[in-house]
Amino acid sequence: MVETEQFIMGDVACAEGAIASGCRFFAGYPITPATEIAERMAKRLPQVGGTYIQMEDEMASMAAILGASWGGLKSMTSTSGPGFSLMMENIGLGIIMEVPCVVVNVQRAGPSTGLPTLCAQGDVMQARWGSHGHYEIIALSASSPQELFDVTIKAFNLSERYRIPVLVLTDEVVGHMTEKVIIQPSDRIEIYSRKISNLSPQEYLPYLPDEDMVAPMVGVGEGYNIHSTGLTHDERGYPVITAAVQKEMMDRLIYKIRNNVDNILEYEEIETADAEMILIAYGISARPALKALEMAREKGVKCGMLKLITIWPFPEKKIKELASQVKGFIVPEINYGQVYLEVERCVAGKAKTVLISHAGGSIFHPDKILEVITKL
């Protein structure tokens, strides 16, 4: 098998990444600028024996992918801001039930209807904290159609590995831009599928974790009589309304991610070795940031960049490490400071931290970022 080159839109690349990951169920609701993902899935899924279903709203879409994932299908939905808000409660259900699935948010400017057709990066903190209660989450970002293809595959693998909904955060510009995407043949794409228990129904407990803190799953309809609930539950999956069981369950939900941060994290370091200042950027903003870096280097300014692929969990260790090496960090993002707050927290006064904010509706011009670099 050989790799193919396609000239496709980011949203389409995302859908193709899902198909390549083995996604066979998509439930969605039309919303700009994520609609093209649904449209592509509607076309592609029947070709591979999967199902596309257009639900009545995003609450239903999210609930349906949880049901389908329990039924054994790798499942996905995609949306943008308003729909993402509607999905939040059932994302929480996915977290507590520990259901592998992928939720793509092609961000647009908000609040509310905002700028439906124009980009923003305002949902970074919503991705982290949007559902109620305390939890850990995995969110990945992409700054090109190629990356969107790649991180969608990574999102499926992580969701299956850690039994958690994985969020893909991209934005209108990446979703709608058309670029070359190299699609590797299926035998060269690494796919991880959920652990399936080989215990008998008498021995199996649905929430008894292995050493890696993740419990193996079993199929529905196979005599295991599994019970799963959004209530706090013990290893049998049975509700237990006590502080002690809450702690036991929460510790596992939190630490199955925290203890594996190094396995989950992905970022790119660009010219950081001798850097005196570092740009921290993700999604579409990483592209003008890279251009600004190149222009700064031409002027002899020692600028580097940390490009985030994994946004959540946050690369704390890496930023703390860089903080003792550089004079300052510059965070360009299309919001009024979200990743910036995390950077500031990690840097903890050891270096200067500068936010370049943007209200949304367009992307950064490299000159604007360069201006800040040269002033620092």
Next chain:
Amino acid sequence: MKKQGLKELDGMPGKHPLSALLREDRMPHIWCPGCDIGTIFSSCLTAIHESKKDYNSFALISGIGCSGRAAGYVKLDSFHTTHGRAIPFATGLKIAKPKMKIIVFSGDGDIFTIGGNHFIHAARRNMDLTVICVNNFTYGMTGGQVASSTPFNAKTSTTPEGNFETPFNLSYIAAAAGAVYVSRWTTLHIRRLTSSILEAFNKKGFSFVEVVSSCPTSFGRKNKLGTPLHIIQHFHKISVIRNGIHPKDANLDIGKEIVVGKFVDIERPTFFDLRQDIYPVEKEEEV
């Protein structure tokens, strides 16, 4: 973990006749003394038993509320989801497991008030599900607030002087939205209810069984309906069986008349039939 109830049951002369379908290690249940949900739950389990199908071919999905706790007591693959979203969850599971019989068991507030939109769309799609709705006219778990099924003028904790809104006719909604099987019974009609649930299971497509029931603790006390026995006697007095009538004419007035019966039993291609016509895939056998 202490397994409550199991030891006591083991010491008794006989097991519960439905013990194979019960999570006995979860007993005692949370339902109040006199609550009707247990009756409906038993009817549902009896119908599963009488279907003669492999128990493993059933799964039960609930939303939130007193009735939603059914998923935690049935010894089947069972999922207790979010408020109002049992039907879309069940839709996803059914598509992944088309050979299984997926039951949605939940209350009126869950299925019709917060989750009403999902109900009408699943009926429109003729999604192959059986929805059993415990209609006790109120939000029992939170202490008896007004719901979209609360009778006009009934007292609830949020309509202390009486409900001034008009309730839904659940069976009429189901029929109008496209359900192929619609029936309504009260918790007095246990045998008819059980055979109706069994008929619903055997139906291809979206089947709906509404069960008029009492919540003596919340709704009953506020409306001075008397003891649980009084309420059942009242159901006996005012229920009229009228099979085959149009559900829009199936009156549900707990002061005067409760029309029960099988209102709809029709054939219509299901979601899976129609999808197969346009997007042919290897057809899976229905159980």
